[in-house]
Amino acid sequence: MNVEREGDYITLSMGPHHPATHGVLRLEVTTDGEVIRACKPDIGYLHRSIEKIGEFLEWYQFVPYTDRVDYVCSMNSNHAWVCAVETLLACSEETKLAIPERAEYIRILFAELNRISSHMVGLGSMTMDMGAFTPFLHALSQREFINDIFEKTCGARLTYNYMCVGGLVRDLHPGAEEEIRAMLKGLERAMIDFNRLISSNNIFKARLAGVAAVSAEDAVSYGLVGPNLRGSGIDFDLRRDKPYGLYGRFQFEVPVGKAYAGSEGRLGDCYDRYVVRLLEVLESIRICRQALDQMPPASGVEDDLVGGWCVAKAAQKALRKPPVGEVYFRCENPRGETGYHIVSDGTKFPYRIKIRTGSFTAMSIFEKLVPGLMIADLVALIGSFDIVLPEVDR
Amino acid sequence: MIPRSPGKVRAKITHALERGSEKSIALASSPGDGYFSGSMSPVPSRNQSPGTALSFDAIFAKVQVRFPAAGAGSAPNGARWIEVPAPQALDVANFLKGDPDLSFDSLCCLSGIDLLRFPAPEKDGPTSDALVCAYDLQSMKHRHELMVKVCAPRPKPEVPSVESVWGVAGYFEREIFDLLGVEFPGHHDLRRILTPQDWVGHPLRKDYVYPEAYGGVALKREGQTFESGPYK
Numbered sequence: 001m002n003v004e005r006e007g008d009y010i011t012l013s014m015g016p017h018h019p020a021t022h023g024v025l026r027l028e029v030t031t032d033g034e035v036i037r038a039c040k041p042d043i044g045y046l047h048r049s050i051e052k053i054g055e056f057l058e059w060y061q062f063v064p065y066t067d068r069v070d071y072v073c074s075m076n077s078n079h080a081w082v083c084a085v086e087t088l089l090a091c092s093e094e095t096k097l098a099i100p101e102r103a104e105y106i107r108i109l110f111a112e113l114n115r116i117s118s119h120m121v122g123l124g125s126m127t128m129d130m131g132a133f134t135p136f137l138h139a140l141s142q143r144e145f146i147n148d149i150f151e152k153t154c155g156a157r158l159t160y161n162y163m164c165v166g167g168l169v170r171d172l173h174p175g176a177e178e179e180i181r182a183m184l185k186g187l188e189r190a191m192i193d194f195n196r197l198i199s200s201n202n203i204f205k206a207r208l209a210g211v212a213a214v215s216a217e218d219a220v221s222y223g224l225v226g227p228n229l230r231g232s233g234i235d236f237d238l239r240r241d242k243p244y245g246l247y248g249r250f251q252f253e254v255p256v257g258k259a260y261a262g263s264e265g266r267l268g269d270c271y272d273r274y275v276v277r278l279l280e281v282l283e284s285i286r287i288c289r290q291a292l293d294q295m296p297p298a299s300g301v302e303d304d305l306v307g308g309w310c311v312a313k314a315a316q317k318a319l320r321k322p323p324v325g326e327v328y329f330r331c332e333n334p335r336g337e338t339g340y341h342i343v344s345d346g347t348k349f350p351y352r353i354k355i356r357t358g359s360f361t362a363m364s365i366f367e368k369l370v371p372g373l374m375i376a377d378l379v380a381l382i383g384s385f386d387i388v389l390p391e392v393d394r
Numbered sequence: 395m396i397p398r399s400p401g402k403v404r405a406k407i408t409h410a411l412e413r414g415s416e417k418s419i420a421l422a423s424s425p426g427d428g429y430f431s432g433s434m435s436p437v438p439s440r441n442q443s444p445g446t447a448l449s450f451d452a453i454f455a456k457v458q459v460r461f462p463a464a465g466a467g468s469a470p471n472g473a474r475w476i477e478v479p480a481p482q483a484l485d486v487a488n489f490l491k492g493d494p495d496l497s498f499d500s501l502c503c504l505s506g507i508d509l510l511r512f513p514a515p516e517k518d519g520p521t522s523d524a525l526v527c528a529y530d531l532q533s534m535k536h537r538h539e540l541m542v543k544v545c546a547p548r549p550k551p552e553v554p555s556v557e558s559v560w561g562v563a564g565y566f567e568r569e570i571f572d573l574l575g576v577e578f579p580g581h582h583d584l585r586r587i588l589t590p591q592d593w594v595g596h597p598l599r600k601d602y603v604y605p606e607a608y609g610g611v612a613l614k615r616e617g618q619t620f621e622s623g624p625y626k
Contacts, residue, residue: 045587051573052597091471220500220534223562236534324473324513328503328530328541341505341528344471345513353596354505356530364565393588 010039016045020129020379023389027366029378036378039370041363043226046393054353059085059319060165062350067159069355070391072121073334075114075150078163079107080331083244084340085165085319088327095318100308102166104246105295108164109180111290112284116187118334119277119284126274126383127198130207142179142190145183149176166315167308171298182294184285187224191281199278208271209261212369212381215268223361226336227280228385231257231273238332249294250287255279270384277386311367320348335359335386359391398532414422441537442586446495446539450474453496461486467543475528483527484554484580490542491559492532498531498540501556504566505530506574510548510600525576527553555580573598 015026024045030038064080067074089095124139154162219232237254257272299307324346336358343352490498529542557564557580567578568587573597
């Protein structure tokens with residue numbers, strides 16, 4: 001990067017323990033007063049070599065590690081991994097698995113609930129970065145209700161290890177459906193409150209409107225995915241355009257950025273990404289309700305193809321000798337496309353696992369996007385990209 | 395202060411909320427129609443594929459006319475890809491993005507694979523000890539997907555950088571350089587990205603030797619050995 005040497009430049013190290021970087025991210029920023037002239041992200045502080053560890057584990061043993069890839073939306077990470085392995089198994093008639101229908105619905109229900117709770121963290125911490133503390137508490141309290149439901153069903157509040165190849169570890173806990181419905185009702189009211197509290201707040205809007213606008217072309221080229229891509233006005237959602245699982249059966253809209261901030265806003269600015277996340281929560285609520293409506297009742301038998309929750313025996317047999325080959329499977333996570341590129345050599349250990357995450361690719365645009373912003377805008381940008389560092393470093 | 399008058403966004407969001415609850419009420423009261431009744435016909439999505447998506451064979455034919463050296467590869471599970479010789483990778487990338495019928499404008503994933511321990515394929519596949527870069531591409535316009543593979547022979551693995559074509563490739567290439575040791579000539583800033591700058595070796599290679607210590611800190615217990623492969 002060419003930095004013109006005029007005036008006094010100071011190179012600052014922002015992070016790795018800066019509270020606004022959402023984890024251990026270090027940004028090397030060259031500043032001219034308050035204006036940033038160059039920015040180099042330094043990542044890798046949380047690298048746990050999950051991809052290498054995966055080569056030493058059997059296919060089903062890798063599920064708990066996917067929890068740790070992105071701990072804010074562990075359910076979605078689980079979902080992506082088990083769908084990827086099931087796609088590989090489906091390539092051969094011998095190993096193809098028929099997943100119980102109820103299990104598929106519960107997967108989607110929990111994936112959407114986890115999407116909501118992840119967006120709550122994203123929206124909440126973004127408002128807190130902008131100096132508003134109250135909405136953060138409102139958002140996090142809603143997330144607690146979702147965590148309670150997860151805890152009752154699978155015993156954990158953060159890293160669930162709930163989905164497995166072939167279905168789920170266990171069925172929903174008794175009375176879960178009523179609890180989820182009641183929770184969704186409260187959540188809807190809370191979203192109205194949250195929206196009234198902060199969305200049209202003048203200071204909040206002024207901090208975000210027109211800041212760090214990403215053009216549609218750049219968003220595609222630099223691999224922005226999920227809400228960040230849609231914030232730039234591109235109407236693409238894997239759940240709708242490449243449906244996996246049973247997503248083809250649901251009716252929902254895909255919110256897209258359209259310069260929501262009005263006259264001072266621009267398409268693809270931080271405020272658009274904020275609004276897209278906010279609206280996505282509402283769509284997730286719709287999907288959850290539809291999943292609850294359509295879900296077949298529990299049969300009480302594990303292996304039942306309609307009302308059961310897992311075909312564990314068939315899955316174990318299939319995973320001993322999976323087909324040889326490659327699969328690239330893409331899944332829509334709260335932070336966008338999560339892809340698993342799996343290479344199998346036909347043994348019970350994966351030969352290679354490559355995890356493509358939305359936050360990692362979002363980091364690649366920083367060098368281009370940040371020069372010219374104020375330091376305070378950089379905080380807004382990090383918040384609006386909703387970066388989760390374990391996912392960047394894996 | 396919270397503005398009393400409903401702002402534009404607020405109106406939009408509350409409208410979305412109202413619309414959502416109206417629908418669920420309507421569905422609950424009239425269980426005869428739509429997906430609620432259990433007929434569960436797939437809902438046609440608003441943004442269907444525009445109908446200009448090409449099959450793998452059509453894409454491969456187009457590429458081969460321009461680059462006769464390109465070949466098609468396949469795996470036993472049915473996965474198919476185009477194999478490109480390493481020196482032509484940048485030209486092929488430019489062609490794939492620039493051609494209006496293909497327009498692969500999005501690089502979804504770029505993964506490096508070390509084939510050292512991979513069982514040799516029956517047909518003429520990649521040479522067994524090569525390092526492979528697999529590009530998973532997608533076209534936002536036509537909504538078709540493609541996997542392209544570039545083999546880099548082991549002693550001096552080099553693949554031209556495609557950073558100028560897809561901006562995101564810069565980070566993916568740094569990751570592959572770091573973890574698999576493939577060089578990308580033309581990259582503006584090829585450094586290690588996930589491991590420390592003074593790390594020795596490339597961890598995702600199959601013949602990686604685990605270090606004894608890093609920065610004076612022991613990484614192994616006494617007498618502990620790691621094999622580079624699963625414990626069988």
